[in-house]
Amino acid sequence: MQTYEQSLEVAKEFLLKHDDFLVVSHVQPDGDAVSSTVAVGWLLSCLGKKFTLINEGHIPQRMKYLMLSDKIINMEMNPPDRMFKHVICVDCADFQRVGLTKHFFATDAQILNVDHHPTNDGYGHVNLIKSDAAATAEILYDLINKFSVEWTQASATAIYTGILTDTGGFRYSNTTPKVMGMASELLSYGVNGPMLSENLLEEMTPSQMKVLIKALSTLEMSADGRISWVYITPEHMVECEAVNEDLEGIVNYPRNIRGVEVGILFKVIDNNAVKVSLRSSGSVDVGALAQSFGGGGHARAAGCRMEGTLEQIISQVLKQVNQLL
Numbered sequence: 001m002q003t004y005e006q007s008l009e010v011a012k013e014f015l016l017k018h019d020d021f022l023v024v025s026h027v028q029p030d031g032d033a034v035s036s037t038v039a040v041g042w043l044l045s046c047l048g049k050k051f052t053l054i055n056e057g058h059i060p061q062r063m064k065y066l067m068l069s070d071k072i073i074n075m076e077m078n079p080p081d082r083m084f085k086h087v088i089c090v091d092c093a094d095f096q097r098v099g100l101t102k103h104f105f106a107t108d109a110q111i112l113n114v115d116h117h118p119t120n121d122g123y124g125h126v127n128l129i130k131s132d133a134a135a136t137a138e139i140l141y142d143l144i145n146k147f148s149v150e151w152t153q154a155s156a157t158a159i160y161t162g163i164l165t166d167t168g169g170f171r172y173s174n175t176t177p178k179v180m181g182m183a184s185e186l187l188s189y190g191v192n193g194p195m196l197s198e199n200l201l202e203e204m205t206p207s208q209m210k211v212l213i214k215a216l217s218t219l220e221m222s223a224d225g226r227i228s229w230v231y232i233t234p235e236h237m238v239e240c241e242a243v244n245e246d247l248e249g250i251v252n253y254p255r256n257i258r259g260v261e262v263g264i265l266f267k268v269i270d271n272n273a274v275k276v277s278l279r280s281s282g283s284v285d286v287g288a289l290a291q292s293f294g295g296g297g298h299a300r301a302a303g304c305r306m307e308g309t310l311e312q313i314i315s316q317v318l319k320q321v322n323q324l325l
Helices: 004-017 031-046 095-104 136-144 153-166 177-188 193-202 206-216 234-240 286-292 310-324
Strands: 021-024 051-055 072-074 084-090 105-115 126-129 227-232 262-270 273-280 301-307
Touching: 004 105, 004 126, 004 136, 021 031, 021 095, 031 051, 031 072, 031 084, 031 136, 031 153, 051 095, 084 095, 095 105, 105 136, 126 136, 136 153, 136 177, 153 177, 153 193, 206 227, 206 234, 227 310, 234 262, 262 310, 273 286, 273 310, 286 301, 286 310, 301 310
Parallel strands: 021 051, 021 084, 051 072, 084 105, 105 126, 227 262
Antiparallel strands: 262 273, 273 301
């Protein structure tokens, strides 16, 4: 079993040894996924390597300030016309999270898997996993420091973004002394912390506000007040002119109610599929729960996709949560 330091060295060797990389993150990328993608791209450019950045869908509008974000190919709009033998997966808790970008992996592709999810099963040929890291960006901070490269304001901003978003603005329990030390150092490189906090954690678009109102109108709680949930339907999305990124953070509202142990957002995809987002106060390991449903994540924040009607999925999930409380 490799130590974390040994894994960093192996990952460093992988980057130095190979060239022409495909860099991918998970579907519906969040702040950590996007920032990790561009940070890897920046590091590869510093090393003089050729690389292609890709995602199954589009990058959230609020992430467009990140360096190289305009270089991330939307596979749905402009798919590559070839396969790649060397792939770097960032922030993908399991192989399925890369989505349809896997179709551009050569059959003999070598994969570097960089991630911080406890549910990651080590699907890479090289695995750089630290399950107690606050974000994949934290791991990349350590990896970047293994090379003789000079930090820039842009690269520091990318890493800071991943840490800021995955710690909920340094409010979650994954905000360690190391995280705060990293944040302090990154700020010294010129990162505009207040601007990023405003842009990523505070500001809302009209569509976000409208879909939040819709979600809260569906709010329900269990009889004992320990579980609370909301749901969003395709009709809600159309009516609010909302996109998937507008749903970010909604699951925290039911979770934030006093006495609630588990908050849940059910997002109806179609008549027979629902995306489930779970948040826990800590008494329930929602990462393990999501994994039992084919998903994954962390003990306090996780998700999965389930087949069935909204009513069936709500009943099934609530039954499992009740058994864990």
